[in-house]
Amino acid sequence: MKKSKFIKAIVGILLSTTVLVGCGGNANEKETDKSGGEPKTIVIGTGNAFKPYCYLDDSGNLSGYEIEVLKEINKKLPQYKFEFNQLEFKNILLSLESNKVDVGAHQFEKNPERESKYLFGTESYTNFILRITVGKDRTDIKSIKDLEGKKVQTSAGSNDAYMLEQYNKEHNNAINLVYTSGLDAATTIKNIEDGRIDAFVSIKRIVDSYNQTYGEKLKTVGDPIATSNTYYVFRKEDTKLQGEFDKALKELKADGTLAKISIKILGGDYTTNE
Incomplete structure (x- = not known):
């Protein structure tokens, strides 16, 4: 009888230990998932003196068409957290080259000189x-x-x-x-x-x-x-980020969000390709 009780006690301890280890494993997984799921910061190089595209409003906040579109793109890309770096226009692409920003956003148009140095999105967002x-x-x-x-x-x-x-x-x-x-x-x-x-x-x-x-x-x-037309600009090697931006822009065009932002801020729908 005593031996039977002893064996039951040992089994009980082992089962308890197994449950605790299992719980501990799940907690660690959740913690890992949480830390692994932290959004990566993407630095957007833009301006603050180009109304109505990117400018400081009466409260000193960065506003405009560029900013509103980027906020909507960020909603489509929750794996990222967009951070805005306000720069003079001439310094935005230089900052992209020197890895100080990850994306150039200032109504950039394509030309051969730029295309030789940088990667442009395939989806335009303004004409x-x-x-x-x-x-x-x-x-x-x-x-x-x-x-x-x-x-x-x-x-x-x-x-x-x-x-x-x-x-x-x-x-x-x-x-x-x-x-x-x-x-x-x-x-x-x-x-x-x-x-x-x-x-x-x-x-x-x-x-x-x-x-x-x-x-x-x-x-x-x-x-x-x-x-x-205007496009977002990336470093040549950042094809993954380019593809994610393009996909988000396609969705914003399809659901009418991009046109609504254009009408609200620019006074008309200027989002179609010319």
Whole structure:
């Protein structure tokens, strides 16, 4: 009898130990899953002086179309946590090269020079129809040829700078390019009014936004001088991240979210390819 009780006691202890070890194993698995499931930080290089795309609102918060779209992409990619690094436009792609940011987001258009260095997404998220922009009373400029001998403001490293530089290569530097970096709308308008520049290249919806904010100071003229789309930019080796962004953007297009953000912030649906 005593022996039987002793054996039962030993069996009971062994069973208890097995249960405890099993519970301990599950707890460790959960802890591992939890720590392994922490979202990876993805640093987004963007600007803060390009309204309505990326700018600081009245409370000093980063706002705009770029930011709202990226927030929706982040919802589609819960394995990541997006962190925004506010940079001058000219420094965004340089920061991508030097691994200071993981994604460039500032309405980047493709051109051969950029494509030789960086990986662009395959899904665009805004269309860009570039037009010459002048002061509202200007009548002598209607085409890119009319810019010859004139002072044209452009942002260093931008796609419109690339396009104007290509024109100059073919036309003996006929356009006097005035390079700037990170100028706000008020400064650009003042440069037009004071005669520091004769024109700049932009898209109509941005010019309309400037006029709504500062009064009817500007107008676009002539036919479009270029039509393109904008994309997120990655390092050449980051094909996985590129694919994940493309997939998220496709879903945002399909469910209408991207168009809604465009209509809300840009005043129309500018998300279709041109």
